Each structure stands twice: as C-alpha cells, then as structure tokens.
Amino acid sequence: MTQTKSIFQRPLWVTIFALTAAIAWGWAYPLIKLGFKEFAITPDMTGAKMLFAGVRFCLSGLIVLAIAGGKKRNFKVRKAFDWWYILLFCLLNTTLHYAFFYFGLSHSEGSRAAILNSLSVFSVVIFACIFFKSDHLTMKKIIGCLIGFAGILSLNLGGSDSGQFSLLGDGMIILNALSGASASLLTRGLGKRVDVFVGTGYSLAIGGALLIIPALLMGGRFVQINILGFTYLILLISISTLCFTLYNKLLTCNPVGQIAIYNSLIPVVGAVTSCLCLNETFYIKYVIAGTLAAGGIYIINKN
Incomplete structure (x- = not known):
C-alpha cells in the first residue's frame, strides 16, 4: 500500500x-516602521526600539513553545552543557539579529x-562552504552570489537624492544579515541538542527577553499607546509565529533548497509593500536590485 503523503x-x-x-x-518591513510611528518611537530612542522588538519575539517564542507543548514535542536538552550552545543561538538568531535590524530599519x-x-542568503552560502566540508563552492553558487552582490551594490547607484550608504541604516542592516547568516550555520548543530521546533521557541522567547531586559534598564518605554499600535505589534507577533512554524515544518518534510528558493520573494515583497504603505519614493534601482537579488537566490537554490 502506498503511504499517503x-x-x-x-x-x-x-x-x-x-x-x-x-x-x-516581506510585510514585516513596513509594519515595523508603522509600529514605530504609532508608539512614537524615534530613531534616537534605542531603548524603546529594543523593547518593541523584545516584546514581539518573546511573545512569539512563548506561543511557539505552547504549540510545541500541545503537540507533545520533546523539550529535553541532550546535555546540560548544550544550554551554552542554545544561548549562543538565541543571541545570534534573535537578540543581535533583530537588535541590528530594528536599529537599521x-x-x-x-x-x-x-x-x-x-x-544574509549569500553570506550563508559562503560561510557554509568555509565551515562545512559537505558544502562545496560550485560555479552555480559563485554566479548566484555575484549576481546577488551586484544587486546589493546597485542600491548605491545614482545621486544622494536617491539614497546612499549610511552607517546607522545600511551598516546595521548588514550586521543584522551577518548575524542571521551565522545563526543559520548554528541551526545544523541545534537539532543535535534539542528538538529544532522547541529550539526555535527557545530562541525567540529567550532572545526576546534578552532584548527586553536591557531595554528597560535603558529606560525604554512606549511613549504613545493606542489600538493601532497594538494591532501592528500583534500582526508582527503573528508573522513570526506563523512563518517560523510553517518554514520549520516544511524544512523537515522537503529538501532545503526546494523551500529556500521561495525566500527570493522576501526582499521583493518587502520593497514593494514599504513603498506602498510608507509612501516611500520608488526608485528604478530598487527594481534592478530586487531582480538581481531574487535572481541570485534563485540560481543558488535551483536544482
């Protein structure tokens, strides 16, 4: 009898x-900026930004852990020392990753x-080839990375009126991408220490808490509180919970490359929704950069 898929x-x-x-x-990009606006969080309010991010991911992680508990997942960590590995994963995958992201955005x-x-996608490809013997730098990966990097560099085409590199903006987003790429490498070892789904919940909950604590110590608070602001925050929590749940489940049932190829849509959706929702100026170089970035990711993951 054929087993049902x-x-x-x-x-x-x-x-x-x-x-x-x-x-x-992709929708998370405009929602974060809209949330900043409703909570009256300005670019110089570091503590408030960390609090916003921490609340989002801590609550999302608790929801993921609750789902894991309902599904009777194994919460046991293999060895006591493995908690240090999990903590490092929490720091890179959530705390530093999204601290840089929120600051930069x-x-x-x-x-x-x-x-x-x-x-982050192209960094993962390069890092994996450096640190893992099973990953080889093929011509397909080289071409994909070169095309992707060309797209990223094209963001700085044109005069200052069309947007140029800034340390607090672009610099923080680059650090965010590198943190996320490093965390992706650690994911391989995470499954050897704890159930990956449970580990994802730990990452979000603990990583979020590690954002909230310093945020409060820095005097971070929501200057303005309203229903619309909470609506954006709830939407962001839902996005994190839904996306991590779906994505991790798909990765356990299908080849990684088959699922990762869809990530090429994230920068495109993020760029388009930001222009539509935030009334940002749309530059033709965004089309060029988005197409090259998506094309590079597609080439790397295509079988």
Whole structure:
C-alpha cells in the first residue's frame, strides 16, 4: 500500500505554505516602521526600539513553545552543557539579529533595507562552504552570489537624492544579515541538542527577553499607546509565529533548497509593500536590485 503523503509534502500545499511564509515576512518591513510611528518611537530612542522588538519575539517564542507543548514535542536538552550552545543561538538568531535590524530599519527606508537584507542568503552560502566540508563552492553558487552582490551594490547607484550608504541604516542592516547568516550555520548543530521546533521557541522567547531586559534598564518605554499600535505589534507577533512554524515544518518534510528558493520573494515583497504603505519614493534601482537579488537566490537554490 502506498503511504499517503503529508500535506506539507504535497507540491500544491508546499507552494502555498512557502509563499505564505515569504510574503508574510516581506510585510514585516513596513509594519515595523508603522509600529514605530504609532508608539512614537524615534530613531534616537534605542531603548524603546529594543523593547518593541523584545516584546514581539518573546511573545512569539512563548506561543511557539505552547504549540510545541500541545503537540507533545520533546523539550529535553541532550546535555546540560548544550544550554551554552542554545544561548549562543538565541543571541545570534534573535537578540543581535533583530537588535541590528530594528536599529537599521529606523534609520533606513523599508524598501532599501528589504533588498539589502538579502545579503544574509549569500553570506550563508559562503560561510557554509568555509565551515562545512559537505558544502562545496560550485560555479552555480559563485554566479548566484555575484549576481546577488551586484544587486546589493546597485542600491548605491545614482545621486544622494536617491539614497546612499549610511552607517546607522545600511551598516546595521548588514550586521543584522551577518548575524542571521551565522545563526543559520548554528541551526545544523541545534537539532543535535534539542528538538529544532522547541529550539526555535527557545530562541525567540529567550532572545526576546534578552532584548527586553536591557531595554528597560535603558529606560525604554512606549511613549504613545493606542489600538493601532497594538494591532501592528500583534500582526508582527503573528508573522513570526506563523512563518517560523510553517518554514520549520516544511524544512523537515522537503529538501532545503526546494523551500529556500521561495525566500527570493522576501526582499521583493518587502520593497514593494514599504513603498506602498510608507509612501516611500520608488526608485528604478530598487527594481534592478530586487531582480538581481531574487535572481541570485534563485540560481543558488535551483536544482
């Protein structure tokens, strides 16, 4: 008798779920900036930005852990010493990753940050080839990375009126991308120490808490509180919970490359939604950069 495939392995549903995750992640860019506006968080309010990010990811992590508990996942960590590895993963995957992201996004246009953040995909490819013997630097990967980097560099084409590199904006987004890429490498070892789904919950909850504590010590607070601001925050929490849940489940049921290819949509969706929702100036170089970045990711992941 032929074994029935899981819904997460059926081509149509794989496409629907992967597209849902990619599109939802792309929407996070304008929602964060809209949330900053409603909570009256200005670029110089470091503590408030950390608090906003910390609340989002801590609550999202608790929701993921609650789902894991409901699904009777194994919460046991293999060895006591493995908690140090998990803590390092929390710091890179959530605390530093999103601290840099929120700082950079508050000093940069959402559309520009979305495309620049695709650097994380190409960094993962290069880092994996350096640190893992099983990953080889093929011609396909080289071409994909070169095309992707060309797209990122094209963001600085044109005069100052069309946006140029800034340390607090672009610099922070680059550090965010590198932190995320480093965390992706640690994910391979995470599964040897704890259930990956549970580890994701730990990463979000603990990493979020590590953002909240210093934020409060720095006097971080929400200057202005309203229903619309909480609506944006709830949407961001939902995006994190939904996307990590879908994405991790798809990765456990399908080849990584088959799922990762959909990430090429994230910078494109992020750029388009930022221009539409934030009334940001749309430059033709965003089309060039987004197309090259998406094309590079596609080439790298294409079978």
